[in-house]
Amino acid sequence: MDAPKFPTFRPLYQQIKDLLLERIASGEWSPGTYIPSEAALAASYDVSVGTLRKALNELVAENVVIRQQGKGTVVATHDTDRVLFRFFNLWRHDGERGLPVSRPLGRKLRKATADEARDLGLEPGAKVIHISRVRDLEGVPTLVEQITLEAARFPGLEKDPEVLPNTLYHLYQQRFGQTVAHADESLVAVAASAQDAEHLDVQPGDPVLQIRRIARDYQGTPIERRISTVTTRHYGYFNQL
Amino acid sequence: MDAPKFPTFRPLYQQIKDLLLERIASGEWSPGTYIPSEAALAASYDVSVGTLRKALNELVAENVVIRQQGKGTVVATHDTDRVLFRFFNLWRHDGERGLPVSRPLGRKLRKATADEARDLGLEPGAKVIHISRVRDLEGVPTLVEQITLEAARFPGLEKDPEVLPNTLYHLYQQRFGQTVAHADESLVAVAASAQDAEHLDVQPGDPVLQIRRIARDYQGTPIERRISTVTTRHYGYFNQL
DNA sequence: TAAACTATATCCTATACATGACTTGCGGTT
DNA sequence: AACCGCAAGTCATGTATAGGATATAGTTTA
Incomplete structure (x- = not known):
């Protein structure tokens, strides 16, 4: 009935997402860097690939990283047209x-x-x-x-x-x-x-x-x-x- | 090498998404209607629940439907604050x-x-x-x-x-x-x-x-x-x- | 009557695995 | 040197399944 203002639990994939974002924000993975593969990250955090994937996909949606099939996952930089035009609306x-x-x-x-x-x-x-x-x-x-x-x-x-x-x-x-x-x-x-x-x-x-x-x-x-x-x-x- | 302008294949979940959107646009599922459950839809289209889920989640991202745990999936209407303020930016x-x-x-x-x-x-x-x-x-x-x-x-x-x-x-x-x-x-x-x-x-x-x-x-x-x-x-x- | 419990239906989280598409680099061939 | 094909690595797609969280309706209980 009452809307729980403090959610009773926090999904694992969101915790992983926070951890990933922290490593990016801290500069450990600087913009332009290719981060480890899905499989490697999943193993290092001891979660399934699916869970890690869901975390990464949220970072994609927020324009923090860019994933490309066959290549890998790179921290977004401001030198691509795509990111550049995001901040130029004229x-x-x-x-x-x-x-x-x-x-x-x-x-x-x-x-x-x-x-x-x-x-x-x-x-x-x-x-x-x-x-x-x-x-x-x-x-x-x-x-x-x-x-x-x-x-x-x-x-x-x-x-x-x-x-x-x-x-x-x-x-x-x-x-x-x-x-x-x-x-x-x-x-x-x-x-x-x-x-x-x-x-x-x-x-x-x-x-x-x-x-x-x-x-x-x-x-x-x-x-x-x-x-x-x-x-x-x-x-x-x-x-x- | 060459960028394929016409993608060589179209993922199943996107085809499902199109089918769902068509049923919404046609008025078969009008705004405010609760559409069938994940399981029912997956069975009717003969795809896995995961695939159907991915299609629905894209429609959520585009503000076409709203999903709520425990209740179901409803076609978005313009009477909720959320949708209302989307078109009012002052x-x-x-x-x-x-x-x-x-x-x-x-x-x-x-x-x-x-x-x-x-x-x-x-x-x-x-x-x-x-x-x-x-x-x-x-x-x-x-x-x-x-x-x-x-x-x-x-x-x-x-x-x-x-x-x-x-x-x-x-x-x-x-x-x-x-x-x-x-x-x-x-x-x-x-x-x-x-x-x-x-x-x-x-x-x-x-x-x-x-x-x-x-x-x-x-x-x-x-x-x-x-x-x-x-x-x-x-x-x-x-x-x- | 009102509160607590139960059953059911829904979506959500999490895991595991197989296969496909795409990129890259390495060798071998021409 | 240029080309070609192959193999390895990566993300993407698709399936299957188990259990958790949430909402609702109905039933039981105090």
């Missing part, structure tokens, strides 16, 4: 899409604002790295990004790679061991600021789309705060329900 | 959400515009039903909806229920046997028109969010075209990646 109105090209605007180390600290779960005044850039789609300036990162997780990023790559998430993963596994986005329509208007080639006050994203790691801890201001003349934000 | 900025209340603006039978015909996959000039309404969230007018439906699928809807219910998808399902199974949405920021501004209590030209949705049935055929114009002062469009 489509041209005719249904096509292109990859954005970035132009840097600024990069510096400073203290977090109150909003930034709240979104990233940091102490007020904690050190953060702030990056801003413009991104062009097919040569047309389309969005301005304001990115904030916890400095402690990305030591040296305020200076180090002289030129930032186009896709930051791959850099986070390769250079700092920070993998973006999930993200929440909240979209609102706002009037373009004078600055954004200049970068985006629109008039101040023109309507633009503002996307506030918080990107998280495997455990759900915030890694990145990103505010994208987008002109939707040629592109729109696409979503499947 | 959240208050503090993270809470409320259910909208609707006020009718108009309803009529007319010929489709070119855009409407294209979006719904109809012949130019086909008969459609157009519905417009304002929706309040916590007493504040927040969005204006312009809804277009193929008249042939919804006979009499231009007049019949004197008062439209708050959640239309449940009505589509109950009265017309039309179940919305998927939807695509495209979001852009636009300037509020004079009309929308009046309904939403903003100034003409103020930035508002425009959501263009095409809702589809089990097979992917368009059922409904809906353009929502939203003021994002208090609410935002939320998405999980």
Whole structure:
């Protein structure tokens, strides 16, 4: 009758799944690594192959690992198109899409604002790295990004790679061991600021789309705060329900 | 070596899944119906329970059916909160959400515009039903909806229920046997028109969010075209990646 | 009457095993 | 050197079965 808030038991395959995820999150199996085979893992945990399989299939559903018949099971990286487009939802109105090209605007180390600290779960005044850039789609300036990162997780990023790559998430993963596994986005329509208007080639006050994203790691801890201001003349934000 | 564009074989469980989906789409098992048990279905199709189970689990993942231990497997309806909120992505900025209340603006039978015909996959000039309404969230007018439906699928809807219910998808399902199974949405920021501004209590030209949705049935055929114009002062469009 | 128990039906978990499909590398052949 | 075929390793599919968890209805019991 009463809904049991604390489930009375926890399936074995979920426990296995947790153990596997832990080994991935800890870096023991870093992204790009092929993990042991079904049979080997099942034997090492002393469970049946079916049980281990069910655990792995949940990780596939969560985009943590990718399995391929005949090859093996690999921890997902951010360099495949599939994962890359998962975090890029802008489509041209005719249904096509292109990859954005970035132009840097600024990069510096400073203290977090109150909003930034709240979104990233940091102490007020904690050190953060702030990056801003413009991104062009097919040569047309389309969005301005304001990115904030916890400095402690990305030591040296305020200076180090002289030129930032186009896709930051791959850099986070390769250079700092920070993998973006999930993200929440909240979209609102706002009037373009004078600055954004200049970068985006629109008039101040023109309507633009503002996307506030918080990107998280495997455990759900915030890694990145990103505010994208987008002109939707040629592109729109696409979503499947 | 070459990627086989036409897969060389089709797994049994997918064939079973198609057969099950067909029986649901055809109306043989209408929403709310409990379908036969695993064992019965497996026997009737002459496959193992495990195979049938895999087919059903895919339908669960696609929100077509809901399985509950001890009870059975039921075809999903649009009257549960879970399914309802799947198609309603507006959240208050503090993270809470409320259910909208609707006020009718108009309803009529007319010929489709070119855009409407294209979006719904109809012949130019086909008969459609157009519905417009304002929706309040916590007493504040927040969005204006312009809804277009193929008249042939919804006979009499231009007049019949004197008062439209708050959640239309449940009505589509109950009265017309039309179940919305998927939807695509495209979001852009636009300037509020004079009309929308009046309904939403903003100034003409103020930035508002425009959501263009095409809702589809089990097979992917368009059922409904809906353009929502939203003021994002208090609410935002939320998405999980 | 109300609570506890029982029986049954359902889906869920877990195991075991056989076979098929796919990838890769190794040898041998040309 | 290039090609071909084979073998081994991997995940995918399909079957079979036993027992557990959950829901419901009916029966017994206090």
